[in-house]
Structure formats: structure tokens, C-alpha cells
Amino acid sequence: MSNAATTQLLKASGATLIPFFPSRLPDDSGYKVQYLPIAEDLPSDDPVADTNAINRILEEHIRRFPEQYYWVHRRFKGRPDSFSDPYATSE
Numbered sequence: 001m002s003n004a005a006t007t008q009l010l011k012a013s014g015a016t017l018i019p020f021f022p023s024r025l026p027d028d029s030g031y032k033v034q035y036l037p038i039a040e041d042l043p044s045d046d047p048v049a050d051t052n053a054i055n056r057i058l059e060e061h062i063r064r065f066p067e068q069y070y071w072v073h074r075r076f077k078g079r080p081d082s083f084s085d086p087y088a089t090s091e
Contacts, residue, residue, distance in 0.1 A: 004047035006054055017042045017054075021061045024068055034061075 010017060017039040022031045036057065042050050062069045077087070 002051045002055055004051050007043040007047040007050040010043040019057050021065075023065050 006017070009015070019036040019039060020033055021036075022033045024031055039053070039057075042053060044050055079085070
């Protein structure tokens with residue numbers, strides 16, 4: 001349910017992937033930015049493995065701060081029926 005654009009961009013540009021995530025401070029006075037180590041193994045020759053690695057990085061951050069994720073983006077839409085719908089409302 002993802003695309004391999006990041007791998008393609010990294011290969012085409014020769015850029016280095018440095019994951020970073022901003023988080024709102026609890027008192028809404030600003031943001032804290034967390035920089036993760038350079039993704040040395042990206043890009044590889046396997047765009048599917050690269051996409052899975054990038055999604056794992058994103059998921060880890062989203063799980064740390066789910067209230068700050070941009071849920072209206074609906075990145076996880078269209079998943080197979082065997083997966084729960086993260087956008088379903090519980091009533």
C-alpha cells in the first residue's frame with residue numbers, strides 16, 4: 001500500500017536519507033525535532049525492502065505520538081480486509 005518513490009529519488013539524486021520527526025511540545029510552545037541516524041542501507045537494490053524499512057521508521061514514530069500524526073492524510077487506506085481499519089470510529 002506504499003510506493004517506491006523514496007528509493008527512486010535517493011538513487012536519482014545520490015541523496016542521503018536522514019529521518020527526522022518534529023513533535024509538538026506538551027505546552028504548545030513549539031516543537032522538538034528528533035533526528036535519527038543516517039539510513040546507511042538505503043537505497044538498496046530492492047525497492048520493496050526499502051519501502052518496508054521506511055514504513056517501519058514512520059510507524060515507530062507514529063506509535064510514539066499517535067495524537068500528532070496527520071490522520072486526515074489516510075496513509076493506511078485501502079488495506080486488505082484482514083487488517084483492522086485504523087480510521088474506524090468506535091461507538
